[in-house]
Amino acid sequence: MTPQVSAIAIRVFWFVLTCALAAVVFFPYYWMFVSSVESASIFQWPPNLWPKEFSLDAYFTIFEQRDLATWLRNTFVVAGCTALFCAIISINAAYALSRFKTRTTGLFTSIILFSQLLPAALIVVPLFVIFQQTGLYDSLVGLAIADTAFILPLSIWLLKGFFDQIPVEIEQQAMIDGCSRLGAFYRVTLPLALPGLVVVIAMGFISGWDEFFLARTLIAAQDNWVLSVGLTSFRGEYTVAWNEMMAAAVIFAMPALAFFMIVQRYLVAGLAAGAVKG
Amino acid sequence: MSTKPQTARRIDWLPILLLLPVGVVLVLILIWPIVQGISLSFFNTRILNYSQGKFIGIANYNFLLQDENFWNSLRVTAIYGALSMSLTYLLGLGFALLLNRNFILRGFLRTIFILPWAIPEVVAVLIFMWMLDPQFGVLNYLMVKAGFIDRPLAWLTQSSLAMPALVMLTAWQQFPLAMLILLAGLQTIPREQYEAAMVDGAGPISRFFHVTLPGLRPVNVILILLLILNSFRRVTMIYAMTRGGPARSTETLSILTYNTAFEYQKIGYAAAVGTALLIILLIFSLIYFRAIIRSRSAA
Numbered sequence: 242m243t244p245q246v247s248a249i250a251i252r253v254f255w256f257v258l259t260c261a262l263a264a265v266v267f268f269p270y271y272w273m274f275v276s277s278v279e280s281a282s283i284f285q286w287p288p289n290l291w292p293k294e295f296s297l298d299a300y301f302t303i304f305e306q307r308d309l310a311t312w313l314r315n316t317f318v319v320a321g322c323t324a325l326f327c328a329i330i331s332i333n334a335a336y337a338l339s340r341f342k343t344r345t346t347g348l349f350t351s352i353i354l355f356s357q358l359l360p361a362a363l364i365v366v367p368l369f370v371i372f373q374q375t376g377l378y379d380s381l382v383g384l385a386i387a388d389t390a391f392i393l394p395l396s397i398w399l400l401k402g403f404f405d406q407i408p409v410e411i412e413q414q415a416m417i418d419g420c421s422r423l424g425a426f427y428r429v430t431l432p433l434a435l436p437g438l439v440v441v442i443a444m445g446f447i448s449g450w451d452e453f454f455l456a457r458t459l460i461a462a463q464d465n466w467v468l469s470v471g472l473t474s475f476r477g478e479y480t481v482a483w484n485e486m487m488a489a490a491v492i493f494a495m496p497a498l499a500f501f502m503i504v505q506r507y508l509v510a511g512l513a514a515g516a517v518k519g
Numbered sequence: 520m521s522t523k524p525q526t527a528r529r530i531d532w533l534p535i536l537l538l539l540p541v542g543v544v545l546v547l548i549l550i551w552p553i554v555q556g557i558s559l560s561f562f563n564t565r566i567l568n569y570s571q572g573k574f575i576g577i578a579n580y581n582f583l584l585q586d587e588n589f590w591n592s593l594r595v596t597a598i599y600g601a602l603s604m605s606l607t608y609l610l611g612l613g614f615a616l617l618l619n620r621n622f623i624l625r626g627f628l629r630t631i632f633i634l635p636w637a638i639p640e641v642v643a644v645l646i647f648m649w650m651l652d653p654q655f656g657v658l659n660y661l662m663v664k665a666g667f668i669d670r671p672l673a674w675l676t677q678s679s680l681a682m683p684a685l686v687m688l689t690a691w692q693q694f695p696l697a698m699l700i701l702l703a704g705l706q707t708i709p710r711e712q713y714e715a716a717m718v719d720g721a722g723p724i725s726r727f728f729h730v731t732l733p734g735l736r737p738v739n740v741i742l743i744l745l746l747i748l749n750s751f752r753r754v755t756m757i758y759a760m761t762r763g764g765p766a767r768s769t770e771t772l773s774i775l776t777y778n779t780a781f782e783y784q785k786i787g788y789a790a791a792v793g794t795a796l797l798i799i800l801l802i803f804s805l806i807y808f809r810a811i812i813r814s815r816s817a818a
Binding site for chain 2: 252255256258259260262263266267269270272273276283284285286287288290326329330331333334336337338340341343345346349352353355356358359360361362363364365366367368369370371386387389390391393394397422423450451452453454457458468469472473476483486487490493494497498501505509
């Protein structure tokens with residue numbers, strides 16, 4: 242073989258290997274979809290690696306037999322509130338951390354970084370009692386407040402990065418033109434940082450949507466269950482209808498994936514910058 | 520700020536006002552519960568007599584040191600941390616090296632490799648429980664076919680198999696984080712170093728050990744500590760998959776804290792377990808922050 246041909250052969254080899262491994266990594270996703278569109282034929286040994294008979298029955302059955310509609314609505318409420326709280330709080334906090342370099346803001350930066358390392362398992366024990374005493378227990382808004390606290394450090398940090406990139410001179414110009422300090426921020430800087438705002442809203446939504454541990458602890462009534470809690474409640478049953486379970490899993494995973502696609506680019510860049518630059 | 524607001528000499532209330540909401544939420548949901556958790560560990564509080572717990576000094580901690588469930592849990596935490604970190608890191612490194620070259624569809628394939636990270640943890644757990652099902656599980660089938668095992672195994676009900684299953688799930692879900700961080704690290708290694716090594720006649724394996732690995736060192740330290748910290752704090756995945764069972768074989772300190780509080784209703788004792796976990800996390804966090812500061816001053 243000439244050197245060029247063998248170089249091409251090596252490139253093809255690596256490409257094929259990468260694709261094959263991507264298929265392996267993707268397999269659990271594939272299996273979730275395939276299992277959800279098969280009927281009873283999933284309960285077979287050996288399993289069919291390709292779907293044999295296509296049917297959407299599982300999707301209809303879970304909506305008929307389970308409280309999926311209620312859980313779906315509750316999850317939307319929690320995720321929506323988390324996104325809203327997260328956006329409002331992060332905008333102001335990130336702006337303060339980006340534009341004011343005082344001792345308070347320095348202290349806050351360390352608190353925010355530090356609070357990311359606290360163990361959720363220890364926090365929920367007293368939190369359970371605090372929520373009962375304050376009337377936040379068993380309430381969707383209460384759960385959203387708790388979810389917000391856990392995602393805030395990361396979202397403030399990311400949003401601060403967006404504000405840091407917008408030159409302060411633009412705000413100063415607006416202030417000379419008669420804007421107040423906050424007015425300049427809300428009318429001039431914030432619109433320029435719109436992608437950052439989208440990222441923070443999407444992150445708040447995803448974290449509220451996915452969350453299980455707090456929801457399991459801080460919500461009691463079945464009418465207030467969210468999807469993550471509802472789905473794991475099937476597991477205690479004698480036989481699990483896995484095709485229905487996978488259909489519910491698809492419904493649960495889709496909105497999270499859609500929002501993830503929006504933030505992927507920024508999250509990847511922010512994560513890389515944070516880890517490499519510290 | 521170059522132009523100071525009119526009230527430069529007095530305290531500037533604006534940043535304080537802007538930070539007030541985040542302060543309230545973090546104190547209410549994170550900091551106050553931690554403080555309360557630590558103080559509860561000195562009381563014999565139970566869920567039913569929450570307001571009448573008696574102060575018992577360090578009795579909970581004395582009991583902790585003699586509690587074999589605590590020592591078991593410490594061991595499980597160490598094993599889970601070491602195994603899940605190693606496998607996650609190795610997968611992340613392998614895929615990062617694969618993706619760190621130019622080829623068609625690179626962006627698309629990278630997205631595929633990130634997807635496991637985007638799935639809700641509960642969904643990942645459910646998929647793996649179904650794939651590992653002892654009767655119809657596809658992973659059992661594929662492993663039998665490949666000759667790894669000779670018959671389908673009951674992964675989640677056998678105490679020797681639950682930990683490997685949990686590590687498998689953790690690595691599948693978490694390797695994208697390691698991969699992204701390592702990819703960013705790989706891109707900071709100057710091309711000239713590889714070219715110089717090639718001039719010196721170094722083959723691909725020698726280049727990996729003499730250029731790539733040393734170049735990744737600062738990122739490695741931070742990433743490995745981050746993966747360990749995450750594994751110590753992880754709750755959702757483990758609780759949803761095994762609840763710490765079977766026979767406490769997957770009961771990490773986090774899960775023991777939760778079970779002690781909500782299954783056995785011993786709040787004070789759970790707080791002591793949680794505080795022990797907190798101390799371990801603090802030690803690792805200090806090392807972590809020192810590593811970050813060091814890599815920052817080196818850069």
